[in-house]
Amino acid sequence: MRDWISRSLPFPHVVMTPARLCVLLALACLALSGYSLATQLPAAQWAQALFVPDERNIDQVLTHYSWLPRWTISLLAGGALGIAGVLMQQVLRNPLAAPTTLGVATGAQLALLLATLFAPGLLVLGREWVAVAGGGLAMGLVFALAWRRGLAPMVVVLAGLVVNLYLGAVSTTLILFHQEELRGLMVWGAGSLSQNSWDGVLYLLPRLLIALALAALMLRPLAILELDDVNARSLGVSLRHLRLLSLGLAVFITACVVSVVGIIGFIGLAAPAIVRLLGARTLPQRLLWAPLLGALLLTTTDQLLQHVSGALPTMIPTGATTAALGAPLLLWLIPRLKLGGDRPQTAPMLAAPRRRHPMRLQLALGLALLVALAASLLLGQDGQGWALPSWSVWQATHEWRLPRTLAAAGAGTLLALAGTLIQRVTGNPMASPEVVGISGGTAIGLIGVVMFVPDVGLPMLLIAGTLSALATLGVLLLINRRSGFQPERVLLTGIAITALFDPLRSIVLANGDPRTQQLLAWMSGSTYYVDTVLAVAVAASAVILTLAMQSLSRWLDLLPMGNSSARALGVNVDRARLVLLGVVALLTAAATLVVGPLSFVGLLAPHMARLLGAARARAHLLAAALLGALLMVLADWLGRQWLFPQEIPAGLMSSLLGGAYFMWTLRRL
Amino acid sequence: MRPFCNREGLRRSRLMTLLTLVLLVWSHVANAETPRIATVDWTIAETLLALGVTPVGVAQTDAYREWVGAPTLPAEVADIGLRAQPNRELLAQLSPDRILISPMFSTLKPSLERIAPTSTVALYTPGSDLWTRLEKATREIAAFVNREERADTLLASLEAHLAELRDGLSDAAKARPLLVVQFMDARHVRVFGDHSLYNAVMQRLGLENAWQRETNYWGFSMVGLEALAGLDDARLVVVDPMPVGVEERLETSALWQHLPSVRRDDVLTLPPVWSFGGAPSARRFADNLTQALHEAPRTAAHREAPDA
Numbered sequence: 001m002r003d004w005i006s007r008s009l010p011f012p013h014v015v016m017t018p019a020r021l022c023v024l025l026a027l028a029c030l031a032l033s034g035y036s037l038a039t040q041l042p043a044a045q046w047a048q049a050l051f052v053p054d055e056r057n058i059d060q061v062l063t064h065y066s067w068l069p070r071w072t073i074s075l076l077a078g079g080a081l082g083i084a085g086v087l088m089q090q091v092l093r094n095p096l097a098a099p100t101t102l103g104v105a106t107g108a109q110l111a112l113l114l115a116t117l118f119a120p121g122l123l124v125l126g127r128e129w130v131a132v133a134g135g136g137l138a139m140g141l142v143f144a145l146a147w148r149r150g151l152a153p154m155v156v157v158l159a160g161l162v163v164n165l166y167l168g169a170v171s172t173t174l175i176l177f178h179q180e181e182l183r184g185l186m187v188w189g190a191g192s193l194s195q196n197s198w199d200g201v202l203y204l205l206p207r208l209l210i211a212l213a214l215a216a217l218m219l220r221p222l223a224i225l226e227l228d229d230v231n232a233r234s235l236g237v238s239l240r241h242l243r244l245l246s247l248g249l250a251v252f253i254t255a256c257v258v259s260v261v262g263i264i265g266f267i268g269l270a271a272p273a274i275v276r277l278l279g280a281r282t283l284p285q286r287l288l289w290a291p292l293l294g295a296l297l298l299t300t301t302d303q304l305l306q307h308v309s310g311a312l313p314t315m316i317p318t319g320a321t322t323a324a325l326g327a328p329l330l331l332w333l334i335p336r337l338k339l340g341g342d343r344p345q346t347a348p349m350l351a352a353p354r355r356r357h358p359m360r361l362q363l364a365l366g367l368a369l370l371v372a373l374a375a376s377l378l379l380g381q382d383g384q385g386w387a388l389p390s391w392s393v394w395q396a397t398h399e400w401r402l403p404r405t406l407a408a409a410g411a412g413t414l415l416a417l418a419g420t421l422i423q424r425v426t427g428n429p430m431a432s433p434e435v436v437g438i439s440g441g442t443a444i445g446l447i448g449v450v451m452f453v454p455d456v457g458l459p460m461l462l463i464a465g466t467l468s469a470l471a472t473l474g475v476l477l478l479i480n481r482r483s484g485f486q487p488e489r490v491l492l493t494g495i496a497i498t499a500l501f502d503p504l505r506s507i508v509l510a511n512g513d514p515r516t517q518q519l520l521a522w523m524s525g526s527t528y529y530v531d532t533v534l535a536v537a538v539a540a541s542a543v544i545l546t547l548a549m550q551s552l553s554r555w556l557d558l559l560p561m562g563n564s565s566a567r568a569l570g571v572n573v574d575r576a577r578l579v580l581l582g583v584v585a586l587l588t589a590a591a592t593l594v595v596g597p598l599s600f601v602g603l604l605a606p607h608m609a610r611l612l613g614a615a616r617a618r619a620h621l622l623a624a625a626l627l628g629a630l631l632m633v634l635a636d637w638l639g640r641q642w643l644f645p646q647e648i649p650a651g652l653m654s655s656l657l658g659g660a661y662f663m664w665t666l667r668r669l
Numbered sequence: 670m671r672p673f674c675n676r677e678g679l680r681r682s683r684l685m686t687l688l689t690l691v692l693l694v695w696s697h698v699a700n701a702e703t704p705r706i707a708t709v710d711w712t713i714a715e716t717l718l719a720l721g722v723t724p725v726g727v728a729q730t731d732a733y734r735e736w737v738g739a740p741t742l743p744a745e746v747a748d749i750g751l752r753a754q755p756n757r758e759l760l761a762q763l764s765p766d767r768i769l770i771s772p773m774f775s776t777l778k779p780s781l782e783r784i785a786p787t788s789t790v791a792l793y794t795p796g797s798d799l800w801t802r803l804e805k806a807t808r809e810i811a812a813f814v815n816r817e818e819r820a821d822t823l824l825a826s827l828e829a830h831l832a833e834l835r836d837g838l839s840d841a842a843k844a845r846p847l848l849v850v851q852f853m854d855a856r857h858v859r860v861f862g863d864h865s866l867y868n869a870v871m872q873r874l875g876l877e878n879a880w881q882r883e884t885n886y887w888g889f890s891m892v893g894l895e896a897l898a899g900l901d902d903a904r905l906v907v908v909d910p911m912p913v914g915v916e917e918r919l920e921t922s923a924l925w926q927h928l929p930s931v932r933r934d935d936v937l938t939l940p941p942v943w944s945f946g947g948a949p950s951a952r953r954f955a956d957n958l959t960q961a962l963h964e965a966p967r968t969a970a971h972r973e974a975p976d977a
Contacts, residue, residue: 055927058898065924066895120913127914176751180736184854184912187891194856194893196924315857315891382762383747396758399783510891520753528754529776645748645756646729 018278018289025296032303069195074302075295076204077257082294085268086286087250091243098269099254102160105263106167107138113174128259135255166659172524190510191262191319200260211253223283265323267294320503327500358619365626376405376637381644403535404527408636409629410538411591416605416628418587423606424556425580432603433588437497439597441472444501469589525596525651546625556617599651600658601628702815704766709752711737712947713769719949720816726763728752737943760784800869807948831873834959842962846879848903855918864888870955879903905930906937937961
């Protein structure tokens, strides 16, 4: 790996080490910073500006109170995130664990949103404390969900991702209904390093020093975590407490950074990962080099951005930019990381009862779906309150409710089918089409169109969405071809693509463009824009695909048994995976165009179907499809009625309901 | 005495009946002339109100009252839901004669067309003079509700009012270029420049805008506080509302305290005005700004006196 990187550099005989990379970056950073400082202030005044600025000279004031604190805080924040990343990756034994993937950042953001709306007095007491409390609570939720499994690494990461998605959905709902009040928080959420006094630095520095001292004290016990659970336990280490303590420390560091400069993506993930790739194998080495690299990466990016964005009317927040730059790097890293892909699955399939007569389950589900459809079509409110069926209601039913109900049912089915496929292919009950990244990829394309094409209409949106879904699929296939479509790698690629979508959204939101309303509405998964033709098409393809999917059931029954067993039974494993992934991508793209990138249905429906006892692939597919339709129809209907006349998009509604249920089941896993 | 009184009462009640009838007929005629309008856009809503037309439905009425405020939205106006996703079942039930949208909601047009004829009124169009657009948009809206003359009076009186305000401004008030900002949080502001409503009003008032850098589609730049530091001459104009806690944080923000305008203590604070508004918002902003400018020199001079 190390050689590979070295060979791709201009001097193939020089082996790249963490130290060399840091020196290179430091030189680049110093050059950039020196240049930027020189354009601002004559070099003769630098010393004066640093220590005792002439209060009458605005250039010196700017340097002293804005440029220098910003430069210092970018170093501090980058370093802090590097430490947090090392700790998390060490504890979770997962090279892709990071502060932002464990719900801390979203928890902090949600807490600030809630405080702004409902308890503004708290903000006067201190924004950082609100953020720390929110981040801590979110992490606590993740811990609570993973507690029963002794905070096993895989479960913690999954719980973190789910909590992230869920809190993100709650935040999106709040932003949708209170866009004007929350516009300031959008800037913070995108991670701006801009400073106007030394307060931020003085807040962060002592906390970091304490955290660093604690981390140093924990070096020896932490190194034991590199062993597996059984070995570590035999050495007499209380794994649970050790993990709790070190994760808690990492959360504290992250929350401090988040509260001062907002959400800075990617640094906490990339710095430790790169350092490890370059040969820093032991924990002390990584704890030394990762913060250095993190600090240099963030500062260099910020210096570059200050050059670029000075002339633009839009603000490009540094935090979102590092995240956007990080995603491609992550995609590049994934095929090169040792992830232990051949290890047996650590997350077991759910031990669920198996029904003798799956037909009865299907019938009951079908009946429930019919009831939900009838309610969604006939029951609703108008200006005067709840309205009984009458002529005007019939008209509303035909005109407005039918397309939305059909589309919801269709999209729910498609997502459920996609979810069933991916859960069976990866043998992981926590996988879902959202995680494969097609939803995120489609969303990126649509954001681009809405932002750069004026007066965009629905047909254009549909075309753009389809094209970007296909492009995402291409990226997925390209990156995973070399690894033979190993399940974990496919999921990781998906997460990376989704990670690219988030910063784009943040940048758009941070600039407070009033067009974001429309974007937000679509991103939160609404059936609003569906017309009858599209609705019928989606519903019909859902029915046809549910039936067609039955022909894949042999693969789906055999693949979860493991590669060798499946191969022995005559399945061409690689080809089967490729075909199934293609089907998943298409199903997800179609559903995303209708209900947006956000929904838990693809995760939830197959999971519930399994809990209800549909074990064989054929029964599993059918039950999941019915459940998916049922959930989405209910979500759509509830979303339309709850806050009438304002509508909560179906995707958000299903995330809110489904996410809660999902966390509950995760807790009992 | 009583019969007398009664007769008079009778006559009076007859008169009342006649008057009511006339009023009824008149209002009926007026109603026939004024189509019932629903709109998702707050700027269109405020313009309609200024033209004396009450829309039947407006999106997010509560938020309108909070962020646009004046002209006051009467209580009988129906809330038709989110601006980006108005509730179509409710709209269909209101059965307006016409629905007005802005280009930013153009995706809604095909489906709203099925409820009522839907027209787009564009105020913010890249590459055109905002004031010209504002006048044109006001006339377009007026044409939909048969209030062309009212629009002419509205615009003429606005023009005259602005001219009057401009002439009333002292040279001292015009001396410094202005920097109109709205706080996002304690570190970031929107600065309004070319192509913003505030800028258009300032031009009409003969006031110079200190922010000459490029702005976005909506006429503002989103910047950190440090971007304001280079403009030594500029006097800061802060448009409320301030986000919670920002004022306290500015007290301890060294950079803010060192901005030339803050050091000179000539920062103006204006009550909230919808920053993407139309003619009514323009008038209110002009009033607020000139009033603040009239009051400011006295206080500034008063505070500078001990220094000198």
